Amino acid sequence: MGFSGVIGQEEVIRSLENDMKYGRIGHAYVFSGTAGIGKKTVAGIFAGMLICNAADISDPCGVCQACRLFISGANPDFRLIKAEGTSIGGDEIREIQGSVAIRPMYSKRKVYIIEDADNMTVQAQNCLLKTLEEPPSYVVLILTASNYESLLETIRSRARRISFKKNTNAQVRQVIAEKYGNDARGIEFAAAYADGIIGTALDLIETEEFIGLREKTFELVNRIKNSGLADIFSTFSFFEDNRDDYNVILDMMAMFYRDMLVAGETENEKILINSDKRDIIFNNARKYSPQQLVADIEQIEAARRAIKQNANFQLAVEQMLIKLREE
């Protein structure tokens, strides 16, 4: 796969394609941006382009010996370094130092990706600096970092920074659709929830736990209007059991109410976030006035704020549930 297969990140891709086009490949790059935004994916693709002996500006050839070895994960001219535990230490970086001195075997270049380079210890960073100061002409280092500022200034100043920005929801949706089909369960929700970060959307789609959580949240909201007070207190146990994910649950609830608001205003189901739940949403929407839905969304946000400010978890959740149930 080459740059032509990447969805979104247009600026990043244009800049790297220009480097390919004008033959001005840097010795070191830092790909910076939020976790899940696509840095590692693009770094892997860029490495494949740099390793190929016949790449154009957008795609590796896929058939030269360097490509074939790279695709099978056996090209010695490419190395991926990532943290074994929580940090990347001096030993791992010293290995690079030894390796850069040996000329490439199958490619014009030797390419190193250091994943989550912001996890390098200071010692490791200082060690890397020696390579960055006088890299052999064939070496390209690609560092990915969510936290650009934790790289030493001396490293930052020797590497070209490529900043990754959020994608649009439509682009995130497209990535999911290409991987899991247009009808993937929860696709609209995941695209909206991910807020431009593809990794977050894929995590949501791929996690059974999330799918279960979403189903249960829907059940909960679906019956809240007709429930008795006793039900409210038993509903709390759902929150208690999933306390670590309370933010996700509240997001799911807020998006359900948002969808009911939309459904009350228009018949257009295309703009629903939870389009796979359209029947439940349209049925429920009739039970509420728009003012009430706006107030309910505010209740959910109030509960979120209260919990964040260390209010009693149970009280905050129950108070919200009681308010949501009230006429």
Ligand SMILES: [Zn+2]
């Ligand atoms: Zn090739």
